[in-house]
Amino acid sequence: MPDTPPNGATPKIKYIILGCGSIGYNVVDELLKETEDILIIDHDEKRVEDLRDQKYDAITRDLKDSALLDGLPVPGVVFVLSSDKEANLAAVKTIKEKYPSTYVIARALDPVSVGLLEQAGADIVLYPQEVIARTAVHHIRKLRSSRLARRLYNILASWEGTLGIVTHANPDPDAISSAMALCSVAKDATDGRIECRIFYDGNIGHQENRAFVNLLDIKMERLTPEALAECSHIALVDAPAPGVNNALEKDTHISIIVDHHHYGDAVPNADFFDIRPGLGATASIFTQYLQELDIPVEKNVATALLYGIRADTRDFSRNTTPSDLHFAAFLLPLTDAELLGRITSPSMGQETLDVLGNAIRNRRIRNGYLFSNIGYVRNRDAVPQAADLLINLEGVNTALVYGITDVAITLSARNKDIRLHIGNVMHEAFSDIGEAGGHATMAAATLPLTTFSMVKNKEELLALVIDPILRKFMKIVGIEDEETNEV
Numbered sequence: 001m002p003d004t005p006p007n008g009a010t011p012k013i014k015y016i017i018l019g020c021g022s023i024g025y026n027v028v029d030e031l032l033k034e035t036e037d038i039l040i041i042d043h044d045e046k047r048v049e050d051l052r053d054q055k056y057d058a059i060t061r062d063l064k065d066s067a068l069l070d071g072l073p074v075p076g077v078v079f080v081l082s083s084d085k086e087a088n089l090a091a092v093k094t095i096k097e098k099y100p101s102t103y104v105i106a107r108a109l110d111p112v113s114v115g116l117l118e119q120a121g122a123d124i125v126l127y128p129q130e131v132i133a134r135t136a137v138h139h140i141r142k143l144r145s146s147r148l149a150r151r152l153y154n155i156l157a158s159w160e161g162t163l164g165i166v167t168h169a170n171p172d173p174d175a176i177s178s179a180m181a182l183c184s185v186a187k188d189a190t191d192g193r194i195e196c197r198i199f200y201d202g203n204i205g206h207q208e209n210r211a212f213v214n215l216l217d218i219k220m221e222r223l224t225p226e227a228l229a230e231c232s233h234i235a236l237v238d239a240p241a242p243g244v245n246n247a248l249e250k251d252t253h254i255s256i257i258v259d260h261h262h263y264g265d266a267v268p269n270a271d272f273f274d275i276r277p278g279l280g281a282t283a284s285i286f287t288q289y290l291q292e293l294d295i296p297v298e299k300n301v302a303t304a305l306l307y308g309i310r311a312d313t314r315d316f317s318r319n320t321t322p323s324d325l326h327f328a329a330f331l332l333p334l335t336d337a338e339l340l341g342r343i344t345s346p347s348m349g350q351e352t353l354d355v356l357g358n359a360i361r362n363r364r365i366r367n368g369y370l371f372s373n374i375g376y377v378r379n380r381d382a383v384p385q386a387a388d389l390l391i392n393l394e395g396v397n398t399a400l401v402y403g404i405t406d407v408a409i410t411l412s413a414r415n416k417d418i419r420l421h422i423g424n425v426m427h428e429a430f431s432d433i434g435e436a437g438g439h440a441t442m443a444a445a446t447l448p449l450t451t452f453s454m455v456k457n458k459e460e461l462l463a464l465v466i467d468p469i470l471r472k473f474m475k476i477v478g479i480e481d482e483e484t485n486e487v
Contacts, residue, residue, distance in 0.1 A: 011073035013039055018063055018091050019082025020047060023107065023128065027079055028056070039072070043087075063087035068094050077103045080122070085109040089116055096121035148274050149292035152256070155272050156189035161232030163196050163255075166223060168239040168246050169446075170202035170380055173212050174281045175238035177308035178258065180218065180301050181286035182235060188295045197231065199223040201247040203380065211343050212307060216300050223247050238282040240275060241268060245435055245446070258285055261437070280316075280324040283308030287327035302334035307343060314388075318441045352382045359386035359401055366479050368397040368417070373466065377403045377410075384412040384444065391416060398422060400473070404462040408434070409447040409469070415440065420477065429473040 014037035017024050024040070031038055040058040042048050051058035061068055063080075064087050080091045085108070092106050106122040108114045117125045156163075165182055167175035176198070183196035201223045204210055213220065221227060223246075228234070235256035236242065243250035257270040262277035276285060283305045290297050297305075309328050313320045316328070355374050363372040370390050377383065383403050391399040391414035398420065402411040411430070415422035423438035426445050430436035436445035447469070449461070 012076065013037055013073040014076050015039070016041060016072070016075040016078045018042075018068075018078060018080045019084075019088070019107075020051060020058070021081070021083055024079065024081040027081060039075075041068070043082075064090040066090075066094055069098055074099060075102050077105065080104060080106040082107070083109065085113045089113070089120055092117055092120040092122050145288055146292050149289045152272055152274070152289065153185060153189045153293055155256075156186045156194070159186075159190065159233055160193050161195070162230060163194050163233045163235060164199055164228060164231030165196060165235045165237060166199045166239070166246055166248060167237055169200070171200045171204060171220075171238075172209060172308075172311060173304065174283050174308040174312040175200075176209075176213065176218060176220070177301070177304035178237040178282040178286050180304050181283070181290060182237060182256070182258070184295060184298065184301050185286075185289055185293065188293070194233075197221055197227070199227065208311070208343060209381065212304070215339055215343055216304055218304070236270075237286075258282060260285065279321055280319045281309045281312035283312070284321075284324050284327045287331060288323075291327075291330060297331070297334050299334060299336050302331045303336045303340055303343075306331040306335050307340060319439045351377070351379055352385060355379070355382035355403070356386055356389055359390060363390060363393075365396065366474070368395065369474075369477065369479055370396045370399040371470065372399070372401045373462065374401060374403040375462065377405055380405050380410050383410050384442075387412040387414045387442075390414075398477070400470075402462075402466060402470075404449075406449075408449055409462065409465070411436075411445040411447075413438070413443045413445075415442070425473065425476050429476055430469070433469075 014035055015031055017028055017038065017040045020028065020040045020042045024042075028038060028040060038057065040048075040051055040056055041061050041063070042051075042058065043060065043062050045060050048058045048060045063082055063084070068091060078095050080088045080095075082088055082091075088106055088109070092104055095102055095104050100121075104122045105124045105126065106117045108117055108125050108127040111127065114125050114127055163186055165179040167179055179198045183198070186194050186196055198218070198220045199222070200220055204213055204220075212218075233255040234252065235258075236246065236248075236254055237258050238260070239246050240257065240259045240261055241250075242248035242252040242254055254268075254270040255272065257268045257273040257275065259275045260277060260279045260282045261275070268275065274285060279285060287305050287309070306328055309324055309331075310316070313324055316325065355377055358374045359372045362374065363370055370393065372386065372390060374383065374386055380403070383401055387399050387401040390396065390401065397417040398413065398415045400411060400413045402409060404410070411426070413422045413426055421440045423440060423443040426443040427437040430445040430447060434445055434447035436443070438444055
């Protein structure tokens with residue numbers, strides 16, 4: 001029933017339901033769990049009479065009548081749920097004209113009605129067929145994820161010996177935390193019968209990544225043929241296949257692959273694989289495993305996974321899904337907040353500072369595309385850091401930073417142009433001479449120096465080959481013939 005207001009005040013009611021067919025009736029039934037402050041309005045006198053017999057507060061009115069709300073208390077929320085699309089549209093207009101601040105949730109009868117109801121002022125428009133489809137897809141994905149988690153657990157439970165977990169080259173927090181989580185699942189599944197070893201090649205160069213490994217006391221080993229031979233099973237995390245951004249031979253038998261990057265249409269050659277390009281981080285997949293399997297999450301593992309999700313989504317500002325946020329919320333109360341703060345606030349090395357300075361000095365801009373040559377670098381993680389910095393410059397929509405290490409030319413790209421998928425562009429431009437790909441807003445490429453073995457001096461080599469290499473990129477994005485603006 002409506003709230004009793006102070007003397008002279010306009011009476012108010014929490015909910016009004018317009019149209020009480022099967023959908024409206026179920027909404028009322030759900031709202032009654034919260035409050036009885038509900039008024040039902042329907043054009044069908046027999047239906048209203050039945051509702052009153054069931055002790056509901058209901059009245060008969062025409063939803064198309066402009067006087068629909070006259071004499072009624074002011075509603076906080078109105079549900080417009082009749083099966084007449086014209087009546088629903090008229091009711092939304094009437095409500096918003098009389099009470100602009102009232103929340104309106106309206107039912108659409110067809111896709112066209114969705115736009116019309118939104119234009120009329122409905123705060124939320126529900127198209128039941130779409131709601132059912134989304135719910136069905138959500139449940140099937142959840143069921144699939146649950147089955148994958150259980151299958152992984154059962155596979156691990158049947159093993160003994162040593163599980164070698166290989167991260168991608170120059171591992172980041174997403175890859176490292178995923179390896180830690182896989183160790184936790186294996187430990188729980190085998191009661192400690194299986195030993196886990198985490199391998200990497202390349203370098204851990206980014207100052208935050210070094211702090212991450214050191215502060216969490218993560219034991220990581222260099223990937224060597226001898227170490228690999230000591231493992232009875234091999235897993236890949238945050239990498240889609242052997243030989244792709246890792247030092248494994250391409251024909252290496254892999255037992256487990258878990259990743260969130262898309263790598264063509266080929267089915268991974270592994271006993272178990274779970275690849276979800278829709279998620280922002282591989283750490284999110286492993287968090288779901290721990291949730292689904294009800295495995296206690298140690299504080300250092302929770303801290304690592306949360307940081308892994310944060311790092312790969314740049315604090316939830318890129319490639320982030322509702323699932324990533326859900327898993328981060330699950331991890332947050334389990335983490336060491338002080339330790340997480342220390343990881344994210346490390347000191348910056350002199351080389352990184354010099355690289356950022358070179359990136360700024362050497363920048364060139366072509367019609368919103370920024371290119372910067374940072375020359376020879378020992379720490380390849382400084383390349384994406386420079387790209388992260390330069391994408392924030394005014395007038396820059398896409399930043400491509402490139403440098404050369406002892407073994408490869410490395411390129412890192414960042415993108416704010418919604419018309420461009422930078423990962424696809426990088427793959428098309430560079431995959432024929434190296435490894436390249438990524439997401440819509442961030443991507444990378446690694447071009448092995450074996451392709452350019454005729455030149456010995458690194459700086460000279462980069463200056464010699466970079467223009468023809470970049471020409472294909474520029475042609476793809478349509479700026480090959482644009483004049484360069486020196487900035």
